[in-house]
Amino acid sequence: MGVEGTLASDGRQEDLDAAYQRHFADLARLCRALGAGRDAEDLAQEVPIHARAHVQDVRDPARLEGWLRAIAVRKTYRLKARRNSIRLGNEEMVAPVDTDLPIDLAAAIARLPARERSVLTLVQGLGYSQAGAAEALGIRRGTVAATLAHARAKIATWLIDYERGR
């Protein structure tokens, strides 16, 4: 990576702050979609705290947005892990609810393993590209594609089983 491709050291904080301002709404939406619920905006506000401490690790300015998303994802999952240890019950999420399917698609998505649910939410729900979802979730693009296929296969199986059982 050449010098021109790095975040200038004296401009890093400014670059970061500008990027954060641009992407705050997107980060909050991401946290909410992954289940942060009413804590989504708080989590999005915590992102720059971590980011400022590690901004020197970002060498490619083009990856700043993906890096911020990855931080938001991890903060959301830490929050959810803490929540799961102390309370069970209802979970806030985003999902399609007005569908023609005989099954409750939101419940089906909630039933998926965490990775499949998140990949499906980012790609189908938030419209991320597979590469963007891979960067945010810290996995490979091929894994995103495979995980999407697994998730849809499971929902297809549940739909078929339900209709056979009717």
Added chain:
Amino acid sequence: MRRFWQRHISEGDLAALADGGAATAPQESHLAGCPRCAERLAAHRRIGRALATEWVNTTVSVPHARTAPRAALALPVAALAAVLAAALVFRGIGGPATPSQTPTVGLASETGSRPPTPPPTPSPLPSPVVPVELPADGLTMNSIHWSPDGKHVIYAGLGWELLDDAGTLLKRVPLATPHYVDVMYEGAWLDSSHYAIGAEPGTVTIYGLDGSEVQPPVVYRGHTVNGPGIVGNGRGALSVAAAPTSFVVWANGSASKDVPGFPLRWSPDGTRLLVATSSAQDPGSMADGAWWDTVALVSYPDLEQTATFEGIQLVANVDQGPSIGAFLEFSPDGRSVLSTGTRRQSAPGSTGAAILDAATGRTTFVPDKLGAIGWLPNSRLLVRPMTVAPGPLQEWDGSSLSPSDLPPTTLSVSPTGALAVAASTTDQNVIRFVVDGTTIMDLQESAMEIDWSPDGSHLILVGQPPDVAWALSLISLR
């Protein structure tokens, strides 16, 4: 070693077709004659339409039943194995699947609860063989490695576990929770007493079954689309990807020089290593949907390139989990390598199975309209007709075909050749185990993968039992 096959259209391809992708001629042919795939394609289309509607904030009641099977791991392993075995026997005679494998979240929007799944058809034969259901699933654990002597097995992915051939858990790093972690594990055997765990990115630890633990000064940079990049030869040597285009071999307490290539497979005698010769090529487009690379053979211990395979590319599809290396397998005599995803550089649109000659570097494609099932113990290739209905199997030696006595629905043959696994002709969700022509067990599952122990006495089945997404079962045939 992993052995993959594709009896039906993959779920990724079905989803792509549902989203408007064009079916290939073989897919159209298959869909015309396969009610299962036609039904699943219809379901994928409806789900695709539903997922394309607006996503809104909503609240769902989640009982967190997914954590139940993991909590069960705290039980003594012997007790757990007994419970699982009993549950499987119960299921085998018509009872419901184990509750722990079936998280109960209400799915039916009209009734509020999902209707019960009809009980599976009982096996027609009393079975002396009882599968042991393993705690991991086929999604979180993505590779399976038998020790050379077949007495132990590792599976690895987001965590890793070491078991003996009875399914007893001996050592593990539990699955990370939540599932988003920085570390992906991969396993390999140096010999029957020592195994290596690569933690990507960075470290390799070599464990002895005697409890020893060594961390060699080897940097692990595995898991490209070519494969995991950590492979043992079963005779004390371990090749480790140090970069996407170079590797080192750890043996006898020291590491070799950096060698060009990405390690994929050792020959059965441990003297040659198949390597990818460049970093894999990503077309950057889902339209092509394939990564490809070229390969060569490196001798051991002198680590010199002995054969290159010119004019071909080895391919893996983007929407299928297995890496390029998963489609490669040495013949038992070590003279050839089967590559089930091969294409000519001059005709990159057509991909098929081929045999790579380890001595000459020559590539011979499997004849048209035939598909490869796998190697037989006699180092001939078992091939099947590429038709919707199962047809008679044949053996191919690279030049001539001869009839095979194995059932047309054979999925996989043990390394000893004494046992075949086939899907029933009447219900493709049944896996039938046949020994010397006699059916010894039917399992109500759809098989996705079978990993045989080297002596053919055990296997791990990655399958889909009724109402379970994916499950791993250990089956002893002794």
